[in-house]
Amino acid sequence: MKEFNIVLAGVGGQGTLLAAEILGTAAVKDELNVRVSEIHGMAQRGGAVVSTVRIGDAVRAPTVIDGQADVLLGFEPLETLRNLKYASRKTLVIMNSEEIPPAGLAAKNLKYPGLEEVKQKISRFTEKIIVVDAAQLAEEAGSSLAQNSVLVGALAAVASFPVKLESVVEALKQLVPAKHVEANVKAFQLGYGAVKKEMAS
């Protein structure tokens, strides 16, 4: 199997680590070779965080080569932009539209870029962009904290994603807090459905 590279970019506290662990666990369920990179410690305190998941027989390094992401899973628009170096024409960008303005933006008189501006910047790297309103879908699923499950679902809907859908759901059920399993599975399905719908249109 050729390699499949996912870059998960977000803000500390958004659950990118858990999402990456779910994907890695699912890959192992399917007996695939996988590497997941994480950053812990100081960087997590509300800062920009990035995790990578690489699946494929020959994969050894946990980090992704520039331009070689198959999917850039952006948990937040600014963080999606911050990791565009992993994107190229082959990359599908799936981006959560919920903005988290960095602290101090107002004090520095800086403006958060609008969604169109963000999309225009992404389009310099790839035309394949899907925007997901993970906040609304998570709310619909019954937990505002389930946005990461929405995005995992969105990723699972990508045709070339090499892990079985049921393995991802199984890993998700195993790893999210027991009392929130139902909401997270629902969130996963809504994310999955949103991307399938987008791709059909």
Place this chain on the structure above:
Amino acid sequence: MPDLRVLLLDEAKKRVLLLGNEAIARGILEAGVSVVTTYPGTPASEIGDSVSVIASEAGLYMEYSTNELVAVEVAAGAANCGVRCLTAMKHVGLNVAADAVMTLAYVGVRGGYVIVTADDPECYSSQNEQDNRFYALLSNLPCLEPSDPQEAKDMTIVAVKMSEELGLPVLLRTTTRVNHTRGPVVLGELAERSLKGDLIRDVKRMVMVPAHARLMHDRLLEKMEKAKGISEASPFNAITREGRSGVGIISSGAAYNYAVEAVDLLCLDAGVLKLGVTHPVPEKMIAKFLARHRKVIVVEELEPYLELQVKAVAKDCAPNVEVYGKMAKSFFSRKGELSTLSVAQGLAEITGKKFRVDFAGLHSAFADVMKDLPARPPILCAGCPHRASFFVIKKVGGEGAAYATDIGCYALGIAPPLCVGDLLVCMGSSVATAQGISRVTGRSTIATLGDSTFFHAAIPGLVNAVYNNAKVTLVVLDNATTAMTGHQPHPGTGMTGMGSPSEKVSIEKVVEGCGVKYLRTVDPFKVKEASEVLKEALQQPGPSVVVFRAPCVLLSVRERRRQGVKVVPFKVTDKCTDCMTCIRLLGCPALVVVDGKVRIDEALCTACGLCASVCPYSAIEGRCLK
């Protein structure tokens, strides 16, 4: 939730996804290690944390020691009673422990003893990026370097065996990309373990007075001669690829992963020698590898540690082979972490190979995007008591005071708008660096450090302040946990790594015991009272200590969730004049400006009330939640 009980599975050959640090914890169980000591530090923390969760059930003893030196000393005692031990720490922890490690190398051990040192190339969560493989050279201890979680587990077991065979502690040197990489790990058999040791008197070996130390230095050198044979025969030192181009690559650890992927990226027909035992290096194996190639390229992260040794071997055995790395000319960076791309660039430059992908175009487009992209550095959480503490400190000390800071979340106090922190060196340093600053500048000097850091390394510095009558004020930011590394307990928390209650060591009693005359404890969220206390402390003729006590907000939030206490966020009322005082002074992420108006982000507000106490128009209302 991630279930660490997977580490206890008695299912050999089962393949599971493990974090490098969890893999080391599993290795501990498969190696029959019975005593694990640690002081938390990124990227090593999850080794101790994982063991802490399973220790009782697995029948082993683990402790969060006061600091890394103590951790090594406790293990040195147990290992010399024949019990298998492991100590885990971040790279700079080994500086703290070095005094014990250097001489323990002479004494040796009876039970296998592994010291895990987790280096942090790129300083993701560290104050430096020192290459601890040089500690192996310095101390004459064997060193193993895993490249992925599977090897992290397997090498833990081999290191324990090697330690027992040689009677020497063994270093297991990891880096962030091994500790914090998840990968598939095939489980092995769980080993029997025993906590029962016996002390056999052996004064010449174990009591390092000069006459004995001279003898044992000899023994150490003999042991390392024997280690050379182990290294030559180790399956972790192996040629993993044969090449026909005359180019050979020698690599180890995380760098090896980049090296083989870079070789593929460049379609380079190169031989690859992977080194897992990097002290002592297998000189004969290296000599043979050198003899079979025209050019040998050493790919390693941080310092040219292997390159030095490969060049030494080359000088004697293969003087005509060209050896490339980072010494004569630097083809790979000596700082930061490597990547497949940076390694490929170095290899391309040496071999004259071309890239197939236009990275230059990609990078220039990316530079354009980054140009006006607002940064998102890590910040103190909404409701963090350190924000209140630094607000008070800045209010009282102003621009005139000097601020010595320390290792922990509170190092983030240097960020605007708080900007507290003039000097930061290492764990526990602030209380003593403050004394140097105060003595030669005469400025009011405030040292800040956390509760866990206080116990870790600040006490001798505090005694020094009393003894030498230094005019400094130490502010202990007591948030009742080791927050930065994942909320581990410490001597002041009344909880042990085994999860059992213990005596709470009182910071105040320690401070009093050191002879400090001025000591006050106050809640930093009570801004007025805390400011008065700090003002008074700064006026003392000698050392003074103020404990700012308020729990880490992440713990309070968790506790409230558990108890079902609902947080009612504070509100900005129409008395607000948009003066932006709260924004300017606090930098709380829950305070946002929407269309020129201050708003409180309800999802982030933890109802700490700090913003309400600084608002000049009493325009922020709510009930403080403790």
